[in-house]
Amino acid sequence: MKSLVCNNEAARLEALYQYQILDTPPEEAFDDIAFLAAQICNTPIALINLIDANRQWFKAKVGLDVQEMPRDTGFGSICIESGEILIIPDTLADERFATNHIVTYPGFCVRFYAGVPLLAPGGEAIGTLCIGDRVPRQISPKQVEALQAFSRLVVRQLEIRREFAQLASIKQEYKQGQEALLDIVTDAIVVQDLDNKILLWNKNSEELYGWKSEEAIGKQSDELFSTEPLPQNLEIFQTVLKDGSWQGELQKTSKSGKKLIVESRWTLINSEHSQAKSIFVIDTDITQKKQLEKQFLRAQRVESIGTLTSGIAHDLNNVLSPILMSAHLLKSKNCDQQTNQMLSIIESNAKRGADLVKQVLSFTRGIEGNVQGQAAIRPCTVLQVKHLILEIQQIISQTFPKSITVYTEIQEDLLPICANSTQLHQVLINLCLNARDAMPTGGTLTISAENIWIDETYVSMHIEATVGAYIILAVADTGLGINSEILDKIFEPFFTTKELGQGTGLGLSTVMRIIKEYGGFITVSSFVGKGTKFKVYLPAVNQVPIPLLEDTEILTGSGECILVVDDETAIQEITKTSLENYNYRAITAGDGIEALAVYAQHKDKISAVIIDMMMSKMDGATTIRTLQNINPLLPIIVVSGLVTSDQVPIDKIDEHTAFLPKPYTTQELLKTLHAVISQ
Ligand SMILES: Nc1ncnc2c1ncn2[C@@H]1O[C@H](COP(=O)(O)OP(=O)(O)OP(=O)(O)O)[C@@H](O)[C@H]1O
Ligand SMILES: [Mg+2]
Incomplete structure (x- = not known):
């Protein structure tokens, strides 16, 4: 049987290489x-021999210990060139074969050989399936047929293997x-x-929840979102199993x-067998x-309450x-003393x-003014x-x-401001009363006032502020502090934690309304168990820039390089510029991971x-811990718009670290920087 053999060596090799079989286990x-x-052929040797450009490599071998041999050793090359079965009953009997290394070399001594070419579907002979013996012998036609069938099986196996790899x-x-x-989504x-074991976690899950995919995969979902109420989870889970889907709002924690x-x-x-497999x-x-939405609803609520x-x-x-008028009238009639007393x-x-009515009216008028966006005439x-x-200090000392x-x-030299003294009185008294209520077992109340020049750095962090001279009126107590959960509610009208009859919840909202009327704003920082500080910012009348303190000279840097880490580019940039204006150098990083990379690279600088x-x-806390692991003495300033200390991971006693609440001015930043660096 003569096959159609492709004699082109390049095509033959290409056919062989596409199987990617050489040198595989x-x-x-x-x-x-x-x-x-x-x-079947009853021989001690059998090989699946793949013929490379310069070598013969054996994918399978029986009775031979070598993995490969040179291309011209043995009879494989002769067999594939002819493209037909090659049978040599006695190698020594034919002078063409008698001197071949495989016959003469004592380790081989092959006397009998039969090889069938392995033909790829394109007809390329890529190798042989061969058998051999160390004594001369014959081979029956049935054995020849079997060998040919096996050679086709080898090629089919190679094809299957290739398709499998492609798939x-x-x-x-x-x-x-x-x-x-x-x-992408x-x-x-x-x-x-x-x-509930996590199987897939996309990039956006990493960004939203902060867990890297390698941290999340394999974990139970409630290990990652521990605050989800479990009964609700169970209910959702059951709905999904029953109806195939669920949709709704959930609270999760990053x-x-x-x-x-x-x-x-x-x-x-x-799964393919319609069995519930996983949840997407x-x-x-x-x-x-x-x-x-909440802000909007709150504004609406305030408006309707108003x-x-x-x-x-x-x-x-x-x-x-009419009651007042009638009582007045009746009193002027000559009644007896007891009636007069009752009339009084x-x-x-x-x-x-x-x-009381007047008070409520004055409050609601303020709200109406704000809601419609027009400040009342002040x-x-x-x-x-x-x-x-x-004056207030005197009242307090007498009554508290x-x-x-x-x-x-x-x-x-506190700068003057433009305000109505009664209203400002009301502001301070409200703040002081709150401070008193927060210190049921006593403590310290500090009222302070200072000038401040609000610069661009500060403005970039606080939308209500504008560049200019302000005074800060601060009321600080050493009382109970405010829980971070209610902190954003305290300025809401009628929000109170006090018992019925003890507070109306209108104090702070009145304070806020008055301050806004004068173009000011208020900030609060509070440490639970330690105390609270309210800072009222009011624009000063005299809008000339306030020079920085005399110690500006000392506060100026000496070319030190500062790494600024903030995920808001505007803040990054303005901080960098401010530092550079005061003879520091600055490198910026947009997140914790980048910060660590930058620090590792420029550690000495x-x-x-x-x-x-x-x-x-990577939140600040983790970044700080890692930075401190690299260099425990690294001066670090933690800045945050957060106002509760428990979330600030620095050692309060460590002088290399400091906490600077946001917003801050350049001067405050320089002062803090100077303090931590000079330690
Ligand atoms: N210095 C403070 N320390 C701790 N909590 C405070 C302080 N100031 C305000 N709060 C909290 O804010 C809430 C709202 O204060 P706000 O002055 O508006 O109302 P109130 O004091 O409860 O009532 P009102 O002032 O009308 O008598 C208080 O109930 C309290 O929980
Ligand atoms: Mg109050």
Whole structure:
């Protein structure tokens, strides 16, 4: 039987190489074929021989210990050139073969050879399936047929092997494509099995939840989002199993403890046999949307409360006026002493009622003014706050419990402001009353006032501020502190934690309204168990720049290099510029990971690090710990808009570290920097 053999060496080699078989480990399928060939032909030697450009390499071998031999050794090359079965019953009997190394070399001594070419589907002879013996012998036609069948089996096996590899690579590409697609979408995509074990965690899940894919995969989902209420999870899980899907809002917590609200869509994935296999979860971050919604609802609520109360107050006025007038009239008639006394009681109580109404009305008018975006006309005079503070100090010392010590700290040359003294009085009294209530067992109340020049650095961190001269009126207590959960509610009208009848919850909202009327703003920082400080910023009348303190000279750097880590580019840039203006050099990093990379690279150059606590990729706390592991003496300034100390991971006693609440001015930054560096 003559085959169609392709004699082109290049095509032959190409056909061989596409199988990617050379130098691969032994495989059972090929070993079995070689074994059967030796068995059926009853020879001690059988080989699956693949013929490379310069060598013969054996994919399977029986009775021979070498893995490969030169191309011209043996009879393989002769066999593939002819493209036909080659049978040599006695190698020594034919002078063409008698001198071949495989015949003469004592280790081989091959006397019998039969080889069938391995023909690829294109007809290329890529090798042989051959048998051999050390004694001369014959081979029956049936054995020849078997050898030919085995040679076809070898090629088929090679084909299967190649298709399998192709399929695997297509599958891999498909998988990579799928993963890339999952990473492109802006949602967090998570696949978990029915035991809640995470199987897939896309890039956006890493960004949203802070867990790296290698940290998340294999974990239980509630290990990552520990604050999710478990019963709710169970209910969702059961719904998904029953209906195939679930959709709704969930509260989750990121690795750094950030509370997130996500719109979550769960879909059940079934196996080919329609068995529930896993759950596909898509989470869209709606935290900000929710916050805006909350703000909007709050504004609406405040507005409707305002309208409602002003209506009631108005009606109450109408009720109280006739009572007052009548009581007054009756008193002028000559009644007996007891009646007169009762009339006086009626009159004074009705007056008190009218005063209350006036108070409510003044409050609601303020709200209405704010809601409509127009500040009320402010009756204002140029005011020296110092006198006001001293006056308040006097009232407090006379009326507050003796267990509360009052201090005042007023900067000399405090700039005047433009305000109404009664209203400002109201602001300070409200803050002081709150401070008193926060110190039921006594403590220290400090009222202070100082000038401050609000610069661009500060403005970039606080939207209500504008560049210019302000004074800060601060009221600090050493009381209970405010829990971070209620901190953003305290300025809401009617928000109070005090018992019924003890507080209306209007104090701080009134303070806020008045301050806003004067173009100012208020910040609060509070440490639970340690105390609270409210800072009221009011624009000074005299808008000339306030020179930095005389020690500016000392505060200026000497070319030290500072690493600024903040995930807001605007803050990064302005901090860098400010530092450079004061003879520091600055390198910036946008997140914790980048910061560590930069620090590792410029360790010897960097004198201090300024780092923001809340960053999405690797939070400040982790970054700081890692930096301190590299260099325990590295001066670090932790900055944060957060106001609770428990979230600031620095050792309060360590002089190389400092906490600087955001927003801050360049001067505050320079001062703090100078303090940590000079330690
Ligand atoms: N210095 C402070 N320390 C601790 N908590 C405070 C402090 N100031 C305010 N708060 C909290 O903020 C809440 C709201 O204060 P706000 O002054 O608006 O109302 P109130 O004091 O409860 O009532 P009102 O001032 O109308 O008598 C308080 O109930 C309290 O929980
Ligand atoms: Mg109050």
